[in-house]
Amino acid sequence: MGHDVTLPERSRGVIALREESCTSCMVCARECPDWCIYIDSHKETEPATAEGARPRTRHVLDRFAIDYALCMYCGICIEVCPWDALFWSPEYDHPSTDVLGLTHERDTLGVWMRSVPSRPTQTG
Amino acid sequence: MADVTIEWGHTFHLRVLDVGLACCAVEFAAAAARGADMAALGARPFAPEPREANVMVISGTVTDKLAPHVKRLYDEMPAGSYVMSFGSCANCGGPYWDSYSVTKGVDQMIPVDVYVPGCPPRPEALLGGLALLNDRIAADLRAAP
Numbered sequence: 001m002g003h004d005v006t007l008p009e010r011s012r013g014v015i016a017l018r019e020e021s022c023t024s025c026m027v028c029a030r031e032c033p034d035w036c037i038y039i040d041s042h043k044e045t046e047p048a049t050a051e052g053a054r055p056r057t058r059h060v061l062d063r064f065a066i067d068y069a070l071c072m073y074c075g076i077c078i079e080v081c082p083w084d085a086l087f088w089s090p091e092y093d094h095p096s097t098d099v100l101g102l103t104h105e106r107d108t109l110g111v112w113m114r115s116v117p118s119r120p121t122q123t124g
Numbered sequence: 125m126a127d128v129t130i131e132w133g134h135t136f137h138l139r140v141l142d143v144g145l146a147c148c149a150v151e152f153a154a155a156a157a158r159g160a161d162m163a164a165l166g167a168r169p170f171a172p173e174p175r176e177a178n179v180m181v182i183s184g185t186v187t188d189k190l191a192p193h194v195k196r197l198y199d200e201m202p203a204g205s206y207v208m209s210f211g212s213c214a215n216c217g218g219p220y221w222d223s224y225s226v227t228k229g230v231d232q233m234i235p236v237d238v239y240v241p242g243c244p245p246r247p248e249a250l251l252g253g254l255a256l257l258n259d260r261i262a263a264d265l266r267a268a269p
Contacts, residue, residue: 013246034219068241069215069229093252095240097260099215099231102241 009117013092015071015078016112017064021085024059028077028086036070037077038063038103066109068094069102087116136166136258141177141201143194145184148211148244152183155247165254174200179257181250185213185220186227198234206261208253209236212243219243 007013024041040063046056078086089112096102140162142152156162156169171177174197186194198207209230212218220226230236237260240253 007246007248011246034221068212069239070212070218070221071241072212072219072243074243092242092246092249095238095249095253095256097238097256099209099229099236099239102215102239 007090007092009090010088011090011092012073012075012088013090014068014088014094014112015066015073015075015109016087016089016116017106017109018085018087018113019061019064019106019110021083022061022064023083023085024061025082027080027082031076031080033074033076034070034072036067038065038067061106064106064109065103067103069099087113089113089115091115138165138167138179138206138254138257139171139177140167140169140254141171141174141180141197142169143180143182143184143197145182145186145190145194146213148183148213148242151242151244151247152181152210152250155250158247158251161251162254165251165258167254174198175202177201177205179206179208179254181208181210182214182230183210183244185218186230187225188227189225191227191233194230195233206237206257207234208238208240208257210240210242210250210253211245212241215239215241 024039026039029037029039041059041061043057044060046058048055075088078088091112142149144152162169178201180198180201182194209215213220214230217223217226217228221228238253238257240249242249
């Protein structure tokens, strides 16, 4: 936004979503102290792939949004996610002229995944 | 025409009144300490009194008890002043959205021009907010007849 700031790559600016890892299990939304995560999903039935097998039901994500006006950036959602779908991204700078503009949908949360650093090297 | 002149006068001449009510005020002070960065955006922090300021930055939790005083500060500022809501509490109550005593967003009393998210926002996020405010003032100028 017109000024250059160099931050550590693991600084905790905003929470990003890796959508393909999300199973709509709602653990993050339920553990959130602020209830600032909104998830909608529906069930789809996949036909049986082998003879004698049963059809499988799975959740499909319809909406994943985080209200950053409400979020207290505690990172509990990232800690509890059983599927490693949520990550800290260093992109802190997203002010808005409208309070509704602080609710970010899954496409924006997905774009922030690009600035998430890779896994730390295991040492020792 | 007078409005346009006032708007032009405000462009990159932001005199900031800090309404520091809770922990976000510490981040505001950290940003203000980087005087050169603030000056690059044409902003000067810590206006001595409301009538010498044209931007109000509300950083921290506004309680219902304190809300009338925040409103009074806004009323004492010159007409056409801007308001920045800094941090989750000022944006919409933040972690205290379910509280009996906290105002659920400062925009319930006074019009807010820029919302900066964070709990607290980084000091640099204040600079980002000021940059957005400058853009908005410039856009208002261009839109003026």
